Amino acid sequence: MAQDQPLVGKATPQDNVISVASSNGSKQATEAPTPDPNLVDWDGPNDPNDPLNWPRSRKWATLLPMSLFNFLSSVSSATMAPALQAINQDLKFHSPALLVLSLSIFLLGTAFVPLFTAPLSEVLGRSMVLQSANIFYILFNTLCGAAKTPNQLIAFRFLAGLGGAGPFAIGSGINADLFRPRERGQAIAVYTLAPLIGVVAGPIAGGFLVQYTSWRWCFYVISIAGGAVQILGIPFFHETYAPVLLKKKCRKLRKSTRNGNLYTQHNRTSLLQLLQTSIARPFILLGTQPIVQVWSLYCAYLWGTLYLLIATFPDVWTNIYGESVSIGSLNYLSFFVGMGMASQVGTRLADRYYRVKSVNNGGQGTPEFRLPVLILGSILVPVGLFWYGWSARPSMHWIMPNIGAAIYGGGAVLEMLCVIGYVIDTYTKYAASAMAAIIVLRSILAAFLPIAAPVLYHHLGWGWSNTLLALIAVVIGIPAPLLLWHYGHSLRKASPYARDDL
Template identity: 45%
Template sequence: MSSDNHQSTLRGTEDIVECSQGSNQISQLPKRSTAYEKERSNFLTWEGRHDPLNPRNWSKARKWTTVIIVSLFTFNSHVISTMIAPALPYIGQDLHINTSFEQALVLSVFVAAYILGPLFWGPFSEVYGRIPVVQVSNAWLLCFNLGCGFAQNKQQILAFRFLAGVGGSAPQAIGAGLLGDLFIPEVRGRALSIYSIAPLLGPAVGPILGGYITVSTTWRWIFYSTTISCGVVQASQLLFLRESYAPVLLHRKQKMMIEHTGNTSLYTEHDHLGRSFKHTIAIALTRPFRMLATHTIVQLLAVYLAYLYGMNYLILSSFPLLWSDIYHQSIGAQSLNYLSLGIGFCLGAQISAYLQDSIYMRLKRRYVVDGGPGRPEFRAPVIIPGAIIMPVGLLIYSWTAEAHTHWVGPNIGAAIYAAGAIISFQAVRGYLVDAYTTYAASAIGAATILQSIAGFGFPLFAPSMYKTLGFGKGGTLLAVCAIVIGWPSPLLLWIFGERLRARSLLEA
């Protein structure tokens, strides 16, 4: 019997008891009340605020250890995605990859795999649990990333890079859902802020490391070194990570209680006993597509995340053109400029961490009575400072580059842009996690489809745009897009978000 059927039975029992009249009520009440109590006694859930099995009752040390390890996996994946950027000419020379487009494809094909991976990593984590999927996907990344280091031709490195990206895409879908497992909404903002640094900081740090490794040794050591870091992450996962997904944990508790008591009538709110395993897997794997096809709020936020993510990779792809062709810096000096993005991301993350939790609590006190749950729309105001800062940073970056000012000028603009981008990025992801806590992995996976398409596609047209329009006009065009897309978004989300969510129905 499913949880919905159980709840219907309970409601039906209550209605019969309430509607019974006269002597008939007296004779029937004890039996129905006993059945009702028996039904209730078979329902398994968390045992209050101190249940040690509930991940939200874990110690702070255990929670933050989990956050840090999963963040390291995410960071490692995104470092790998861009670390080869300074080495592309050397890779092209050794593997006979002659055109700039094909070299750019070696870089961005890793991100193209982010389109595919979350579509099954996320749903599998909602069937088998978070930790098995995290461990398998990291091992997958390790193996195929090592294969890139041994590649002997163009076909091999493109294939291995794509397959490595499939493994590296798992944290894109699972990470935010895992944080939803561990933290209540009132304190989730800080955890999301720390975790969300990884997908934006990684691409900034990667080229710095890649530049110095390329100069010091060979481009193959980029892959060897990152494979070693994958091994370190894998070891930490095996030692310290524990399952956090509530339906899986409650199912384990159910099996243990059945074995101990022999009571096969025990059930949880997540049971779907009328479903076959094949049907359960099919529903899980199609859930991200159904969300993207039918949930208007997911569609809109997916477009916004795609814009933010694509812009990040576009700015990253413009760095080699700027620092090599315009400022004529060496590879080592070029890579240091990526620090400006890293500084901006870290600064923005700290601002976002404070704003998300403080604004959420303030709005909850103002709009929610009797201590009820908050609303995902309480994340919307945090988007505002990010949306304002982004175009300012883009204009400073672009026009100082156009004017060939001191190299500090474009770096200041890049840092301001990065701070605004991560503030908005974290707020939108926080909204999705709040709106789809149990199925947050599928919601993030659905958004990642468009996000990854943008991350793959934007760098491919960036060089042509800057060469045609110049840095000044090209950056102004991007700033105008940032204003048109970014400024109305938080207001529309605040006004229409709840109604759009109410229109969305999902088969669990």
């Protein structure tokens, strides 16, 4: 069976396989054909080699290294924000727009690579693709610190972004590989919070590094940490993609039994055909799936406004409140506080609501059960933007814009948690490809929106600029979950890629 065969019936692709291979259970009675003795599959639904059945400790030991790289990549995307003036003094950029571009070009690099790394991970395996991308990222991030001209810095930042994008979409696939829907809350929280905390931690570290050492160490420190994670994570990171693991099992059985007729459901198609199908899939999802299109648009706006705030945050504290670069960078902690509280409260709230609604629905959960918490986040985001914009003035205490930033950060985390959960639940087998499609628009807007920040804030000021951003968030963010609550099930049933049994 080709890898890209549409999902049908009442179970995941793994569940369909189990019901065929199992020797007992009600599902077996409904299967008309006799199982092919040459078909290599899991040894029943409780096979300990199936990543869904791994011990909890092994699952988390595999997930955490990927989350750390997700964290470091995001740290790298924002660490140089407080160092922009020092970089400008050293490298002599020709315009403020080019200077901001040297910060945001990293995100442009992350925009397109997931379209290829995510589907490649669904053919070659998660581990090989992820670790190759990490090495590429460490190399070019180090070269950023050695840049001698603005063009070199922009080019190396773009190439570092290409490698740094590895964990972004693959992480969603790993989450789907390891955890069943009812178990995904904490895993999604770690995967989602890691890059968001990285965006906050990066500028704090960058502020102290640029004040007490040099802007170049903003890159060197991260590369050293990335190398350490790469080396220390090798023994813990295991391959998680079931089709790749089954192919390995098949090869071993062929060798031990000398039965050349053994096969899996995923190796009847040539590698070249699988690659062509898999690489095309994110583009197909982005072009044909309304669910992916809706979340791509909203995540793009969320990510874009987040990086706009990250890029302009130092100006508030150094220009309005007269703080030093290092002390001003500590105000990024307000994002961390909001995000941390939202991840803890939001995860528990979302999981509790999901479980209660699943019980009331005969034990069957649906992606729509994640939307009420998302609606809460869609309200907090514009409130936070409005509060932050109108309180950033000398007559207001410095804690006031920090409170607004914390509210915005909390709302953004709630929404990211729910969006990723919704996408993984909807496109279980193709979760990595679906997230890759979403990351494209997200990263493009995050790369270019900060470039507009100097003009926006110069002409409208902090209050009206953030009011405009808040109004756009209301127009995009609140209707989307309401529409999917009513039409999500119909859209899944009409999709050849989504699960229609939810």
